[in-house]
Amino acid sequence: MTASDDERARTIQAMFGRLVPQYDRMNRVMSAGLDGRWRRLAVQAAQPQSADVLDLGAGTGDLSREFRRAGAAGVAGADFAAQMLRRARRKHGPETADWLQADALQLPFAEASFDVVASAFVLRNLVDLPGGFAEMLRVLRPGGRLVALDITHPPDDLRGRILRLGFERVVTPAAGLLSGDRNAYRYLPNSLSGYPTAEELAEMLRAAGAAEVSYRRLAGGAVALHAARKPSE
Ligand SMILES: C[S@@+](CC[C@H](N)C(=O)[O-])C[C@H]1O[C@@H](n2cnc3c(N)ncnc32)[C@H](O)[C@@H]1O
Numbered sequence: 001m002t003a004s005d006d007e008r009a010r011t012i013q014a015m016f017g018r019l020v021p022q023y024d025r026m027n028r029v030m031s032a033g034l035d036g037r038w039r040r041l042a043v044q045a046a047q048p049q050s051a052d053v054l055d056l057g058a059g060t061g062d063l064s065r066e067f068r069r070a071g072a073a074g075v076a077g078a079d080f081a082a083q084m085l086r087r088a089r090r091k092h093g094p095e096t097a098d099w100l101q102a103d104a105l106q107l108p109f110a111e112a113s114f115d116v117v118a119s120a121f122v123l124r125n126l127v128d129l130p131g132g133f134a135e136m137l138r139v140l141r142p143g144g145r146l147v148a149l150d151i152t153h154p155p156d157d158l159r160g161r162i163l164r165l166g167f168e169r170v171v172t173p174a175a176g177l178l179s180g181d182r183n184a185y186r187y188l189p190n191s192l193s194g195y196p197t198a199e200e201l202a203e204m205l206r207a208a209g210a211a212e213v214s215y216r217r218l219a220g221g222a223v224a225l226h227a228a229r230k231p232s233e
Contacts, residue, residue, distance in 0.1 A: 022178075055076065064092065123148055
């Protein structure tokens, strides 16, 4: 990681720390109330019954809670923003997950620690995406499942162009106004610039060594849910 990557990561970390009080409300507004449904689809894709799960970039903990409800044996909710974790612990309690501060690019877990590694709305924030995928695969057990949900570039058709315009011109400014933090919500469309398309992301996962890589689009194509496996030995 270069010095400028490191600086960008620290900026992102501080921004998420600041956003905690408005974060859940803004999620609901910006996803038109659909973010909970998308997380549940991610959990279904991960088949977490009796699994040890890592929720990477856990934020305020909603994905961790869904994993617990779906019958995961144990959940580790990891995030590099301490303020997010404090909120997650208060919101969902210490019994929902082991909440711990950790950087996705340098995870404090031994190889092959989890059956499932999942993330929701985190990939766009990683300053080294191939490095992030390598870490996720390292801590997965052979045959384990990787599931990643995030905003993506809509397809380049009429519906996609309308979605893009609505996102940039309506949703983002409205969220900036409502949250009182315009810079943070300007970051949202900016975080897509230079971010791979859904297909490119699938290719990156394959290049990192993942098997059975697939993805589906949600929200008319504005959100992608990627799934993959660590090859069995
Ligand atoms: C958009 S929020 C998503 C939170 C949660 N997963 C959800 O579904 O609402 C992104 C989260 O990822 C965390 N994050 C970003 N980069 C990270 C990194 N390198 N390591 C750990 N956490 C990171 C941020 O602190 C933030 O809490």
